[in-house]
Amino acid sequence: MSAFDNSIQGLRETFRRDQVWPFLAPEQAAKVDVSNQMILYVEGLNLSFDGFKALNDLNLYVNDGELRCLIGANGAGKTTLMDVITGKSKPDAGSVFFGQTHNLLTKDEADIAQLGIGRKFQKPTVFEEQTVFDNLELSLKTDKRVLPTLFACLSPTEVDRIDEVLSIIGLKQQRFMKAGALSHGQKQWLEIGMLLVSDPRLLLIDEPVAGMTAQETERTAELLTSLAGERTVIVVEHDMEFVRSIARTVTVLHQGSVLAEGTMDQIQSNKDVIEVYLGEEAAEV
């Protein structure tokens, strides 16, 4: 076959009518491949700030639909890990995959959020100058580019969705109140509501019950357990009582890597954990 034939062949191949050029193909809707029952793969993560190793060869696997608790002392790397997963910090080495296909390290915060990873901060962060309703409207799962946002109108389905979330988080009465006027616990709930309304696959929740009353804590526990299954939830918490009430699997972080993993009872009888938490003498006794 001559070179000419070859190039003709190549040309035909390029212009075949039964296929779409990759750059013209509509972008694959953010589908998360969880065929191996695993939704988050964190492998060999290293990150240091000015010589301080915040993450040290950290490996973490989270099953789809699981409710996972992360515990650990201050500086164990819990928040840093969340920062890496949500795209706020870039690690020095390692890989983070969402499902089997989405490499989170190549994406920025907005992309990751649109893939369906929602995050609640340690300190409740809501838009204080806007109403509770507006806060939820902003968090809806919609087209978030500039022009579509300019011309966006709330559809009846979206209003229903917001109403539904408002009743879940118990802020129906306060819907037209400014978020800044809410109590601390209510702000925590609003932030959880903002996550819910965006319909995420994976929720990263940093200290959800800090500053809540016992009753509010109980309701939060109920809510989080009811979310698991359909969604995957990772909770960072200091309150051991709370962790015990919700957790099936607990991961203990220590100095930037995983120290132990298992059920609450296994963790509590784990020698390493006791050593780290209570000091060496306790372990020897």
Added chain:
Amino acid sequence: MSKLINWFSEGRSSGKYTLPFVILLLAVTVLASAANLLLPQDSALYVSTYSITLLGKYLCYAMLALAVDIIWGYCGILSLGHGAFFALGGYAMGMYLMRQIGDRGVYGHPILPDFMVFLDWQELPWFWHGMDQFWFAMIMAVLVPGLLAFVFGWLAFRSRVTGVYLSIMTQALTYALLLAFFRNEMGFGGNNGLTDFKEILGFDLQADSTRVSLFIITAILLAVVLMLSQRILSSRLGKVTLAVRDAEARTRFIGYRTERYKVWLFVYSAVIAGVAGALYVPQVGIINPGEFSPINSIEVVIWVAVGGRGTLIGAIIGALLVNYAKTRFTAIMPDGWLFALGALFVLVTLFLPKGLIGLYGQLKSKRQPASSQEVTS
């Protein structure tokens, strides 16, 4: 089309003072214009042409204040360089007016403006071509500030420069332009700028009717810009803008690319500033590099602070009041103005963090509970 009308009518609900304010603005404009054109000069109600021009100038400043308020009050970007966009729009208009002089200049050259003949230039620099067309000059008055804002904003916001660092950069931007436009080699008349304008679109710039028309056009455009901005800021985009101002990281984690929102809002604001500059130049009759001076841009921020940032009407009222005070004050005690301005800024920051509009809201809310108590008791 009907979708567009819907979109506009929806916005009216949120800014309930916007429509009354626009009506008031236009009514004053019509009355002042009529008093100038129809009444005899010795009538008690006669408004002099000088006052009309002064009012037109104030309205241009008000538009500039509006532009600053949109990004500072609503998006939290404190730009200390908006005078640069204003001046660029002004220069575009100035270039057009310069070309309109034609051979009536001092040196009588058919094409080259006076300052080029004076500098012994043989032909028109490339960027002066086409500026004899009004439409082209107007496109430039919008495009050049917009483009500069886009490039600047894209570089700054993508690198996540915020707060005081960004303010310093905008200040440096306008200062750099000031120095550049001072140079004769730039081809914009150097130190003296562009002046000695004769006519616009064939109308004599000194005539009363032209002055009044320019004043009316300025008022109408200010009203249009005010309503459009009100509508934009009450859409969901406006909510995202407030969200960026109050908690940018949170907004990003919800899935908004905040830097893009900031860039486009910055461009929109710069375009408004450019339009204001283009309206300003024919009314004042001169544009020179002094307009780029950093002091000017800082003054704009003070207008907005006095009126109340985060309220579009507040920015307009602030600009009008402070400039009126400036006109009065500089007539009585020219050297004292900067001190007065500084004192005003300090006082407003200390006692009226929300400006005059905030004060009005406070007084109203104070009176209302009192009156409702009376009703119940």
